[in-house]
Amino acid sequence: MKKLLSLAIVALLSLSAMAQQADLRKKISVSGSAEAEVTPDIIYLSISLKEYLKDNNGKKKVNISDIENQLYNAVLKTGIGKENLTVNDVASYNYALERKKNPDFLASKQYRLKVEDLNKWNEIIGAIDPKGIAYTNIDSYEYSKIEALKKELKIKALKAAKEKATYMVESLGDKLGSVIDIQEINNENYFQPMYKASAMLREVSIGADAMAPEIDFKKIKLNYVVNTVFEIR
Numbered sequence: 001m002k003k004l005l006s007l008a009i010v011a012l013l014s015l016s017a018m019a020q021q022a023d024l025r026k027k028i029s030v031s032g033s034a035e036a037e038v039t040p041d042i043i044y045l046s047i048s049l050k051e052y053l054k055d056n057n058g059k060k061k062v063n064i065s066d067i068e069n070q071l072y073n074a075v076l077k078t079g080i081g082k083e084n085l086t087v088n089d090v091a092s093y094n095y096a097l098e099r100k101k102n103p104d105f106l107a108s109k110q111y112r113l114k115v116e117d118l119n120k121w122n123e124i125i126g127a128i129d130p131k132g133i134a135y136t137n138i139d140s141y142e143y144s145k146i147e148a149l150k151k152e153l154k155i156k157a158l159k160a161a162k163e164k165a166t167y168m169v170e171s172l173g174d175k176l177g178s179v180i181d182i183q184e185i186n187n188e189n190y191f192q193p194m195y196k197a198s199a200m201l202r203e204v205s206i207g208a209d210a211m212a213p214e215i216d217f218k219k220i221k222l223n224y225v226v227n228t229v230f231e232i233r
Contacts, residue, residue: 026232027180028169032161033226034153037219040141043115046088047071047125048134050108064107067132071111074127084114108134143220153224154184161228169232177231185225 049067054060075085088110115121125136143149162179169176 034156035223042142044139051106078120181229183227
């Protein structure tokens, strides 16, 4: 009997302790969001150069180094630093050996160029013999101030949540207290750029008099949501 009574007392004390530890504050849970769209200002483009035959008899060949010089000079002429032009890949890099094996071998090289102004890209492409261009493409893109924008949006989302909680609580005659909990919901959306690749390829295939590539970027969209819990006073 004494043992049962002791167990009952222990149980009551435990329940009392749990009740004291329980958060009995009045609370409100709300979410806030913020979003923005920005145009990419750093674009990485790829271009593949290829050797080609100067005439129809197949004897005169335009060397890859000559086409490479056209690209290099065009990049410098637009004011883009040479460090922004890098070699991505060399098809059959030991093409001196390949030429010995096969006199008809045509070498090719792939490059990557970082630009901030697509008009300069158009100038560069226009300065290269279109016969020496195998293809052009967009590799990737960035927004230079993306981290600052993320911070700004998260703060806006938090403020939006507080504003929402404030008018909801005050509509009931209460006052909003301090924040108890904040949970960030990562909902970043990076949309791939939309560009008219067919126009790029068409320019290469129909010659130097063709129009420059027509590139139309969609904006990068960022969206942030925060879930918050505020105390009601």
